[in-house]
Amino acid sequence: MGKFNLNYLLFWIYCDILSLMDKVKLNVLLSSAKLKKKDLSVMLGVAQSTVNNWGSSKEIPYWLESWLSFYIKARTYDEMRLKICDDSS
Numbered sequence: 226m227g228k229f230n231l232n233y234l235l236f237w238i239y240c241d242i243l244s245l246m247d248k249v250k251l252n253v254l255l256s257s258a259k260l261k262k263k264d265l266s267v268m269l270g271v272a273q274s275t276v277n278n279w280g281s282s283k284e285i286p287y288w289l290e291s292w293l294s295f296y297i298k299a300r301t302y303d304e305m306r307l308k309i310c311d312d313s314s
Contacts, residue, residue, distance in 0.1 A: 248280035254293040
């Protein structure tokens, strides 16, 4: 009985660590994208509470990492294009 409880406890610790890693990854991606969770929720058309729950009580959608990656690339491209256009004037 004692060993079962220890395995159960270790399982939940493992789940908490995975959840924490998801939250950290989401926050890093949002920071790289220069977005706040509220901005992301507006862009995606979901409630801010939904985004706030990602990585804790809800899993982060499988597509979000690639979506943010493309958003970051597009934003970087736009910033570079504006800088080049402003410098050539």
